Amino acid sequence: MTRHSVMLLEERCKGCTLCVTRCPTEAIRVRGGKAFIITERCIDCGECIRVCPHHAKSVRSDALEAALALETPVAMVAPSFYGQFKSAIPVEDLLGALKSLGFAGVEEVALGAEIVTEATARILEGEDAPRPLISSSCPAVVRLVEVRFPALLSSLVPLPSPMEVAARLIKRHYGESASPVFITPCPAKITDSRHPLFASASSVAAAVPVRDLFAAVVKAVGRGRVDSTAGKTGILWGRSGGESRSVAPGEGIAVDGIRNVSLLLEKIDSGNSEGISFIEAMACPGGCVGGALQVENPFMARSRLAARAEQAGRESSEASRTEKREFLLETRVMTRENRVMALDADPARALEKLERLEALTEDLPALDCGSCGAPNCRALAEDIVQGRGKETDCVFVLRSKIRKLTEEMIALDDQRGSIGT
Template identity: 35%
Template structure:
């Protein structure tokens, strides 16, 4: 299985090479070359920031079509907790769950119900391994991938438990097989996701060999369809809800921490804030923490790029919704046959390593420092890299040249032009025919170099 599958991709036709995206990518996975953006799949963690900041919508999220429902004999929808916060004045989640049945699904199982199970399992695991704390949440695939490529020393701190969406998929599949008698391949498990990172997780999961989820739909695609099927006549609704405040709270930043019912935790949302927290964790700046919850999106999953509502408004809607909810409805004792533990462990992927050995990397780092000092330090992005240091790294890796910097290029052209001018002046005064011929050839080469460099820049 490809380790570096991505669900955020580039639409080259829409891309204008405007360099907005390179400024917002937290892992510097994007470069603009020859007037088009280019995404390095090894560096990309599918955080979706470029989806938000690209003014030309040239970054697109890959997910499945709702029509995929027709390709299975029996289908189960797994609504993310953040789905409920997309609707106005929602007081009963059964309205949404029944709408999912009405739009074509045969059954539903709430991811928020599985979240309550994972909360209990997490609490038990942390108490049992308290000497190894703090543990880092593994619910957000983007954070998990970020740690895998940039923070190898933190990998042992990852909480080795399955994400709620995977637990929900396993329970839903087992239940569907028992109820229908159909083989597993005829049953489609559909997750309704707030972000493209979950699409990547299904295709290339971490912590498990293979995901039980078959297809991933975007909330923004399902949302308008659900509106047509929603009814507020509660007398006709089937009682499908199986989660309370703890489970649905996972859709917001801090919800997972609240579900642990313990103190000494830290909750952080937003990928740039998460980077800072991870750096501080690596430097052991925190003391006494038991658990760290990190969300790549602002506000948590309610801020995912595949949602429709503003994350802060969605959070306000959740607070209204939780008033009518019990604390919890799903408990471990009701699902004794579920395995919550990872089956495999995350391994460090040194994609940012410069050389093949420590000595080579050290030498390349020295070259980067030297080049960075030579560059103007403006971080303007005109070279197609997000910063002067990033350009220096690209140069050392052999993927760019110093002349990609517009300021260095101007200096180079100025020096070359002066050399041509001086050579022409000396050529006019030279009397020796052989020296004149040799100087003329040198002058020709200079002019050819100057022309070639200008043409390259114009392209």
């Protein structure tokens, strides 16, 4: 069974290669006029979902009906959720509307964000903490580090995500049999709920995309109210800059958008951190408000979220602060097995493949046109080495071979003609 939430709807694919050129980990190829995903490279960032004009990329998620059928389903609302709705609708009404859909309760992930904020700040205070420390709150970024920047794995914050912390709190409140249901803004968090980054199993029972229940929530506004305990710090986690502002004010930077994140990590990987203490990196534009499974324009949602944070006018409630202090005492630094990509599990074979890859790259035209169905010439060379492609997938190599064959045939025909005379 696949570990990934992003999937391809082959019948809709036109083979246009737009997703191929936009994938940050070169995980997509087009062969035979159809795209396919190299699963070990995919980070579930949702960029292909965002850019495909034919809607040929989709997501494996849980249906709302299936989630509501679980034992004691409790909705988990991420801070970015609030930015999807008009500011005139109070947060309490949104929470009430969501609960009225059939949930046993509704809880805010903002408290989990506050807990992770404080725990991260404590790690950063330690003398042996890596500099810069890189946030692990975005699972797509963590997987990007695994695939492209394995040397930076030790720089990731070794803590569970706010989503996971919130799910554990729900089980504490409602009982171990409760089913936390995350209302997710992106595919990466669906994957993280099924195959968590810093734990053997997740406390999240299901993940339902925001876009799948947005209309139902709007229609249900006015059916009830649920008090909000979210504070300004937790709410601002839903947009880029919110985490770094709280964890390392004046010492951290925030970057959003998967390409921007990749460019920054390239600099950090080369040793150029310029005295930065903390990096908040979010794969989606504007942060979680720009998730591929959201409905609102990310810039509009970002503005709304900032306004809602100011309206909160406080940090979390006293009860939440007490619970946060108690939970922090139980927080443990997590470790995980690194899944670094290699050309082959056997080091000797991997070296042989690398040498062949380099030689093939030299022979290819270095035009990076994408006509072969790979994002660039080096990626095609890797495909050839791994048995996923052949040299004649390159139209220029194919044209050269055809030209050479034609010249040989003409020469042979001329030779036969001269013999006949």
